Amino acid sequence: MIRLDDVQLFVQTVDAGSFSAAARLNGVTPAMASNAVQRLERELNVRLFVRSTRSMRLSDDGERYLPHARAMLASVAEGTRSLAEGRGEITGLLRLAVPSDLGRNVLLPWLDAFQAEHPGITLQLRVSDRTADLHRHPIDAAVRYGVLEDSSLVAQPLLPDNRRVACASPDYVARHGAPAHPDDLREHNCLCFVLGELVHDRWTxxxxxGSCTIKVTGNRVSDDGEVTHRWGLAGHGVIYKSRADIAHDLATGRLVDLFPGLGELAPLSLVSAHRTQLTPAVQRLKEFLRERLARDVA
Incomplete structure (x- = not known):
């Protein structure tokens, strides 16, 4: 008889790329994860993986079985959710991807409060400024800035009127003066964010x-939004950040908005790959975040 735990370890091994990574997710040893997959292979009478001493990949049978394994796990999870909803509860695994700065400094305590309200939810959090492929990675929803380039994704607005803010610490302004016009940023040390190989050094x-785009330069660049945020707070230069990231710093005077109301729009949304992922947990999270953002940021 096929064991559901073995099917889950098979899928997690595919997603994680190795038995050891899948084992860490489940708190078991790599040998136990490998044994689970081998047991599933015996039940199915196929080889799901082609293994060598240096690599492992799905076999043709593994490729054929994978979508059915995912569907099996999804069906069981949906059944569990349905029963819980009948009791007025929200339960199950919620896989969420969030940007680095917003995730660590704004969303993390909010997600603690969300789980306190819904203790039946298990949160799997991915914190990174790299844009996850929602069609390939096992993610239920992602918090994202900007207008979506992929029209097949489902976006639910969280903060549609959010804007970017050119700002600096009071210490930096005292030492270098405040720019009177965005053009003056060319004479300032602007700290830029890089995503992949693209440096975001054109600020609109x-x-x-009408709109105006300024090519800025500076002596520091990072691929982590939280790092540029910290540099700005430390007085190293001007940063161009989402208001959602720095609302508390603006309110407390740790950062100064250099051009109030002139930053480009950076709408914040909760994005999923398809509508089947708009589970009660995702919908409740959307409402929770919208309320917090409207209260603390807007």
Whole structure:
């Protein structure tokens, strides 16, 4: 008889890329994860993986079985959720991806509060500024900035009027002066964010006469949004951040908004790969985050 735990370890091994990584997710040894997959292979009478001393990949049979294994796990999870909803509960695994700065400094305590309200939810959190492929990675929803380039994704607005803010610490402004116009940023040390190989060094502002894009330069660049945030707080230069990331710093005076209301729009959304992932947990999280963002940021 096929054991559901073995099917789950098979799928997790595919997603994680190795038995050892799948084992860590389940708190078991790599040998136990490998044994589970071998047991499943015996029940199915096929080889699910092609193994060598240096690599492991899905076999043709493994490729054929994988979507059925995912469907099996999804069906069991959906049945469990349905029963819980009948009792007025929200339960199950919620796999969420969030940006680095927003995730660590804003969302993390909110997610603690969300789980306290819904203790039946198991949260699997991915914190990274790299854009996850929601069609390939096992993620239920992702918090993302900007207008979506992939029209097949399902986006639920969290903070549609969010804007970027050119800001600096009071100490930096005292030493270097405040720019009177976005053009003046060319004379300032601007700390940039890089995603992949693209440096975001062209900052756009919504001026009364139309949008204006400024090419900025600086002596520090990072691929982590939280790092640029910390550099700005430390007085190393001007940063261009989402208001959602820095609302508390603006409110407490740790950062100064250099051009109030002129930053480009950076709408914040909760994004899923398809509508089947808009589970009660995802929908409840959307409402929870919208309320917090409207209260603390907007």
């Amino acid at each position: 502002f919504a001026l009364p006469q």
